[in-house]
Amino acid sequence: MDKNQIKDKLLEIIEEELPDVEASAVDTTASLADDYGVDSVSLIKMIVDAEAAFDVKFDDRELALNKYENFDDVIDTIEKKLQ
Amino acid sequence: MANKVVLPVKYPAITSWQWHATLFSILGDDENAKRWIYSNYIQLRCYEIPEYTSGDEILLCDMMPGSSALKECPYLIFSLITKPQIEAYCGDVIAFIVKTIDLGGYVYGAFDEARMICNASVDFKFSHELFIYGYNMEEEVFYVGDFTFKDKYAYTTVKFDDVKRGFDVLSAGEDHVFKDDYKGTRGLYVIQKNVDNRYYDIDAVLIKRTLEEYLNAEDTKSHFRMMRNRFDDTVFGVNVYEALKKRVDKQLHAEEPDFDIRALHIAYDHKVLMYDRLKYLMANEVIPFDQNMLDKYAEVVDDMLTARNLLVRISVTGEIEDGVRIASYLDSAKETEVAVLSKVVEAL
Numbered sequence: 001m002d003k004n005q006i007k008d009k010l011l012e013i014i015e016e017e018l019p020d021v022e023a024s025a026v027d028t029t030a031s032l033a034d035d036y037g038v039d040s041v042s043l044i045k046m047i048v049d050a051e052a053a054f055d056v057k058f059d060d061r062e063l064a065l066n067k068y069e070n071f072d073d074v075i076d077t078i079e080k081k082l083q
Numbered sequence: 084m085a086n087k088v089v090l091p092v093k094y095p096a097i098t099s100w101q102w103h104a105t106l107f108s109i110l111g112d113d114e115n116a117k118r119w120i121y122s123n124y125i126q127l128r129c130y131e132i133p134e135y136t137s138g139d140e141i142l143l144c145d146m147m148p149g150s151s152a153l154k155e156c157p158y159l160i161f162s163l164i165t166k167p168q169i170e171a172y173c174g175d176v177i178a179f180i181v182k183t184i185d186l187g188g189y190v191y192g193a194f195d196e197a198r199m200i201c202n203a204s205v206d207f208k209f210s211h212e213l214f215i216y217g218y219n220m221e222e223e224v225f226y227v228g229d230f231t232f233k234d235k236y237a238y239t240t241v242k243f244d245d246v247k248r249g250f251d252v253l254s255a256g257e258d259h260v261f262k263d264d265y266k267g268t269r270g271l272y273v274i275q276k277n278v279d280n281r282y283y284d285i286d287a288v289l290i291k292r293t294l295e296e297y298l299n300a301e302d303t304k305s306h307f308r309m310m311r312n313r314f315d316d317t318v319f320g321v322n323v324y325e326a327l328k329k330r331v332d333k334q335l336h337a338e339e340p341d342f343d344i345r346a347l348h349i350a351y352d353h354k355v356l357m358y359d360r361l362k363y364l365m366a367n368e369v370i371p372f373d374q375n376m377l378d379k380y381a382e383v384v385d386d387m388l389t390a391r392n393l394l395v396r397i398s399v400t401g402e403i404e405d406g407v408r409i410a411s412y413l414d415s416a417k418e419t420e421v422a423v424l425s426k427v428v429e430a431l
Contacts, residue, residue, distance in 0.1 A: 039234075039235050040391075040392060040395060041234075041235075041395055044392060044395045044396050044399060045399055047396075048396065048399045048400055060389045060392070060393050060396075060408060060412070061385065061389050063389070063392040063393065063395070063396055064385075064388055064389070064392060066388075
């Protein structure tokens with residue numbers, strides 16, 4: 001699965017977990033917390049959804065919001081897990 | 084009266100409880116206030132208590148000082164105004180809040196936030212503290228800081244009428260802010276910032292003594308028995324780790340598992356503040372600079388954050404068996420924290 005495919009799949013998850021956000025308008029380089037209001041709980045929900053969607057496992061320390069500045073960081077983490 | 088007045092606030096470093104979020108919102112990064120803040124909030128304590136909204140037993144965990152800090156902090160001027168006073172002085176609560184803000188006062192008190200969100204006739208009341216720091220006459224809104232309206236601590240606006248309704252429907256016995264300390268009255272706090280002069284110095288003696296009490300799990304509340312002596316079932320200091328482990332095990336293995344993260348979250352906030360304190364004490368040459376000490380304490384912060392996040396994860400996945408790892412993160416945090424803080428005590 002290439003990076004764009006990961007991004008498309010993640011955008012579906014983002015739209016589901018952040019109802020105010022429209023997938024087509026997401027800037028994956030923008031700040032998770034400041035621009036999209038992502039908090040610890042919503043991030044963990046997205047990670048759990050991503051684990052199921054990509055058949056990967058995030059370790060406990062990868063659940064922290066401060067590990068990711070933007071959605072690109074989440075995409076990179078998933079990409080590494082898929083390699 | 085102005086059209087719009089918004090008193091200064093800064094998003095708080097710790098948000099565990101509304102009283103902390105309020106104090107840190109007002110005092111923010113004030114250099115004078117830091118001398119008091121970093122000399123306090125060292126001891127951690129917890130006890131089991133029925134939640135005032137649901138009656139369900141919770142582990143109430145908090146730093147010292149807790150809610151009393153709004154009254155006792157030397158960089159705040161605190162006034163207690165009863166509901167009859169509010170009505171006699173201003174007619175109603177909206178006019179009172181507007182006048183208070185015009186005079187530079189923040190407002191804090193219990194409101195039925197269920198009624199503020201939904202103006203339906205329901206039996207359920209959700210009495211919660213609301214922090215008000217501004218108003219806009221044209222839009223008829225107050226600027227507030229709260230957990231209820233955005234699912235996390237956030238600054239937002241609430242309509243005048245919603246605030247009035249939330250205030251009016253709570254009676255004296257339902258006002259938990261006034262219930263214990265003020266003999267069942269009903270009212271509001273007016274809080275003014277008072278930071279122009281240096282009223283308090285960094286207190287290395289107090290810091291050292293309280294750190295020792297934290298490490299030895301001693302009863303810091305006993306210093307205040309002249310004012311408060313109702314509860315003797317409190318766990319202190321590093322013993323809070325064991326209480327947290329027991330609590331998590333109990334809540335995850337209940338017939339209907341409970342995923343309340345508040346106790347773990349305040350313990351995490353305690354570590355965040357302790358880390359900031361160590362940096363502050365080093366920057367002000369109260370203790371020598373020691374990067375290794377900071378790095379080791381950062382591991383404590385990370386362990387506590389991981390423990391809290393894991394409980395959130397379990398609440399999403401329902402994988403209760405993952406709870407054993409929470410205990411291991413707490414054990415790791417305790418071991419490292421005891422080692423670091425023991426060195427801090429030696430350095431003080």
